[in-house]
Amino acid sequence: MLFKPEKITSYDEINYxxxxxxxxxxxxxxxxxxxxxxxxxxxxxxxxxxxxxxxxLCDNEMMIEILNVxxxxxxxxxxxxxxxGVLDGEMFTLxxxxxxxxxxxxxxxxxxxxxxxxxxxxxxxxxxxxxxxM
Numbered sequence: 001m002l003f004k005p006e007k008i009t010s011y012d013e014i015n016y017x018x019x020x021x022x023x024x025x026x027x028x029x030x031x032x033x034x035x036x037x038x039x040x041x042x043x044x045x046x047x048x049x050x051x052x053x054x055x056x057l058c059d060n061e062m063m064i065e066i067l068n069v070x071x072x073x074x075x076x077x078x079x080x081x082x083x084x085g086v087l088d089g090e091m092f093t094l095x096x097x098x099x100x101x102x103x104x105x106x107x108x109x110x111x112x113x114x115x116x117x118x119x120x121x122x123x124x125x126x127x128x129x130x131x132x133x134m
Contacts, residue, residue, distance in 0.1 A: 006073050006099075007068050007073070008064055008067045008068050008072060008073060008098045008099060009064070009099055010031065010064070010098065010099060010100065011029075011031050011063075011064070011067065011096060011097060011098040011099075012030070012031055012097040012098075012101075013028065013029065013030045013031065013096070013097055014027075014028070014029040014067075014072075014094070014095075014096040014097075014098075015027070015028050015029075015094070015095050015096070016092060016093065016094040016095075017043070017092060017093050017094075018090055018091075018092050018120075019043070019090070019091050019092075020089065020090045020091065023042075024042070024043035024044075024045065025040060025041065025042060025043065026040070026041040026043050026050060027039065027040055027041075027123060028041070029063065029123070031060055031063075032057075032060075033060070034059070034060050034061075035057045035058065035059065035060055036057065036058050036059070036060045036062075036063040037055065037056075037057055038055070038056050038057075038058060038063075038123060038126055038127060039052060039054070039055040040052075040053045040054045040055075040127055041053060054127045056126060056127055058126050066119065066122045066123075067098075067119075069115075069118075070115040070116070070118055070119040070122070071113075071114060071115050072096060072098070072104060072119070073098070073104065074113070074114070075094065075104060075106040075113040075116070076104040076105065076106065077105070077106070078106035078107070078108065078113040079106070079107055079108065080107070080108025080109065080110075080111025080112060080113070081108070081109065081111060082109035082110050082111060089109065089110030090109075090110060091107075091108065091109045091110070092106075092107060092108055092112065092116075093106075093107045094106045094107065
């Protein structure tokens with residue numbers, strides 16, 4: 001019998017932060033019925049003040065498909081230590097509430113879970129292509 005990975009069937013919210021020496025970005029995806037509200041914030045150094053940069057709506061079923069294709073469920077507990085010899089780069093933290101209150105957490109320093117770059121590209125594409133609701 002083959003192991004079949006658990007699928008995401010619903011989510012409440014997903015938050016992830018990307019930060020480095022000169023920038024911090026925070027992303028928030030909130031399920032609102034049949035749509036997902038996707039927001040991008042810049043974060044000020046020193047006081048962690050968030051400034052909304054972009055906010056869009058997209059189809060919630062499409063978002064669930066992205067989460068499953070990228071394998072978000074498998075990211076739970078990921079802790080990617082910075083590779084040896086890497087002196088700079090990006091760090092991330094992620095938390096998600098999926099499938100009726102299951103919490104997923106991941107973090108890393110220039111070390112990301114499988115398909116995380118694809119996930120970021122998908123979210124950036126959604127933010128760039130959809131009409132803003134700001």
